[in-house]
Amino acid sequence: MHDFNAEEPALRRAMEQAVDGLAPRVDLVPRALTLGRRRRARIRLATAAGGLAFAAVTAALVVDYVPRGTDPLPAPPVASGPSVEETGAPVSTPEAADAAExxxxxxxxxxxxxxxxxxxxxxxxxxxxxxxxxxxxxxxxxxxxxxxxxxxxxxxxxxxxxxxxxxxxxxxxxxxxxxxxxxxxxxxxxxxxxxxxxxxxxxxxxxxxxxxxxxxxxxxxxxxxxxxxxxxxxxxxxxxxxxxxxxxxxxx
Amino acid sequence: MGEYQDFEEYARARQNRLYRTAVLLCGDPHRAQDLVQNTLVRLLRYWPRAIRADNVDAYARTVLTRTFLAEQRRGLLSRRAHAVEDNPTGAGDPALRVTLLAALGELPPRARAMLILRYWEDLSVATVAGLMRCSQSTVRSTCSRSLALLRSRLDAGEWHAEPYAGLGAQRSR
CATH class of the missing domain: 3.40.1000 (Protein Transport Mog1p; Chain A)
Structure with missing residues (x-):
């Protein structure tokens, strides 16, 4: 039976020798930083926009749900709390963006x-x-x-x-x-x-x-x-x- | 230290190693460069999570492997994958590189990734199975079949090249 275990070090050495000393032609880090920063900024914006839309829809639903009658009503919950404008878009951290679908x-x-x-x-x-x-x-x-x-x-x-x-x-x-x-x-x-x-x-x-x-x-x-x-x-x-x-x- | 500075230092220290792994995966120095570039961009995107991981190298390796497999599925690497173009720097052993990359190119992408993770990255069968989302027996059987194919493609001198003995200990991570 073939001894594959004996071959493993040989393959490892061959791989080492084949690519030893290889390096990319250019430094890949600056472009990665540029693209990565841009992508993260876009995701933060998209997540923040999504959160704002969700807040607006929720606020609208709450307002619609308040029963209407002839008697004066207490202010709807959203009116007594901070408005969407006051709170602004939810703070989106990189972690929150990463966690989003x-x-x-x-x-x-x-x-x-x-x-x-x-x-x-x-x-x-x-x-x-x-x-x-x-x-x-x-x-x-x-x-x-x-x-x-x-x-x-x-x-x-x-x-x-x-x-x-x-x-x-x-x-x-x-x-x-x-x-x-x-x-x-x-x-x-x-x-x-x-x-x-x-x-x-x-x-x-x-x-x-x-x-x-x-x-x-x-x-x-x-x-x-x-x-x-x-x-x-x-x-x-x-x-x-x-x-x-x-x-x-x-x-x- | 800012997170971008952390990332920059890490990426500078590891890009050569990632590139060598990518060359073995893609078989083409140019595609390998694209693969590492995409990997670094994705790594930066998930950097806050990556630096919370116990082993950032393992995280980066996972991103590289999954980016490679995803790009294979999407056909982005198919045209020139394992075209076996050589790097003009002449580093390593060009003849062995051409032979080995051509042989690796005969393997399906997943089998190639398993073999490289197991023998180049020196990961355990269990770790490879976890990374590839398959059973340990699948890793063992795939690696055995792949080894047999490589052995048939590389001549005895390349397979048991004594002058290369000991290089494993010098390898930079």
Whole structure:
């Protein structure tokens, strides 16, 4: 029988000798500090924003719950206590941010980016719980869906219209760095019902889709150009890749 | 001392070691650099928790391994993983490095990670099992199969290279 125990020191020595003295070409610490600080700041902001929204919703629910009658009522509990404005956003420590669910933090950051980058006609945005990285936009004409996704590039489209495989009309665009983008627009009865842009991001094919198919006749509030502008944002591209990783980890 | 300063000192002291582990995992010095960069960013994100851990090195190693496996799953390392490009510094033994990394590249990512944790990081079977979230018997059987494959790929001189004896004691952590 083969003596694997005797081989272990030999393998260890071979590994030592193979990589002995290797070092990265550049000092990786300064960039890690820059990126890490930026990421922690974003998470703190997202967590604080989430906490503030939670406080506001809770306050509104408490106010709504106070029974209304003809008799003068004592002040509702929220009026006697410190207001949301007085308390401000909950203090978010790094530990609190670390303890928060990565998925929730991710969604908050995506919402923040969408709010910042999309035009006002996109309406108000909400996060959906059923569906990975899917968000709902609400305008005066109705609701629509915004989805972000990314899959490994192998065997899939790479961002050109020649890839095919999707319904509708495809028009080529490019990001500022020259990355090709394929924008597929699907129409029904002359009205655009969905726009889907695809482009290569690192080793993934990223996709941003806006879809109003569940609301027939509603004009899409966002165009292919809007989605290309979204894709041009470096943070959005990072978030798409991050979301794909979280989806993979969660098995969804 | 501020937490960023703590992190900076730790990262500077450990980045070479993490990089060597990453080279063994990825098989590509450039990808290894990206992997260590991502690991350091994630480590900084969880730094307050990391420094509360009993063993920061073990924490960093866990982050590195899980980042590697996650990036493998997402296909981020697949294209050039184990392309076996050599480092121009000429450090170590380039010929052995090419052979060993090519052999490691034949292993599935999880098996490769187990082998590296077990023999390069010198972790116990129980520790590797905990880190990889599998049973100890899985670690043993996977490492045995992986050792057999490596032995068949490395010639006897590389496998039992006497001049390398004693290097383990000099290794810097």
């Amino acid at each position: 990565p998925v929730e933090i991710h969604r908050a950051r995506v919402m923040d980016a969408l709010d910042r980058l999309l035009p006002a006609r996109a309406g108000s945005l909400e996060s959906m719980t059923d569906g990975w990285d899917t968000y709902i936009g609400v305008t005066e004409n109705g609701g629509y869906r915004i989805g972000l996704d990314a899959v490994p590039a192998s065997g899939r489209a790479d961002g050109s219209c020649t890839d095919g495989g999707l319904d509708g009309l495809c028009r080529p665009y490019a990001l500022d760095d020259g990355t090709p983008v394929a924008a597929w627009t699907e129409s029904e009865s002359g009205v655009d019902v969905s726009v889907r842009v695809r482009f290569q991001e690192r080793d993934l094919v990223a996709e941003i889709v806006v879809d109003a198919a569940t609301n027939p006749g509603m004009p899409l509030p966002l165009s292919a150009e809007d989605l290309v502008a979204l894709a041009n944002d470096e943070e959005v591209r990072d978030l798409i890749v991050e979301g794909a990783g979280l989806a993979e980890e969660s098995g969804s």
